[in-house]
Amino acid sequence: MTELGKRIRELYEDRKMLQKDVAEVLGVSAAALSRVMHGKRPMPLSWAVELSDLFGCTVDEIVKG
Numbered sequence: 722m723t724e725l726g727k728r729i730r731e732l733y734e735d736r737k738m739l740q741k742d743v744a745e746v747l748g749v750s751a752a753a754l755s756r757v758m759h760g761k762r763p764m765p766l767s768w769a770v771e772l773s774d775l776f777g778c779t780v781d782e783i784v785k786g
Contacts, residue, residue, distance in 0.1 A: 725764065
């Protein structure tokens with residue numbers, strides 16, 4: 722798993738969410754989210770914005786940590 726994937730996992734686990742919950746918010750499959758988290762696909766900027774809204778942090782925190 723990439724550093725980005727680890728950050729995303731930490732954010733959703735801290736909020737007692739599952740990967741499928743996050744994927745649902747993004748409007749994608751859990752498999753698509755997994756591919757991004759494992760570095761098999763780049764993360765769309767729109768996802769970073771959605772995740773920052775969901776987790777109450779900045780896009781920079783999602784992308785850079």
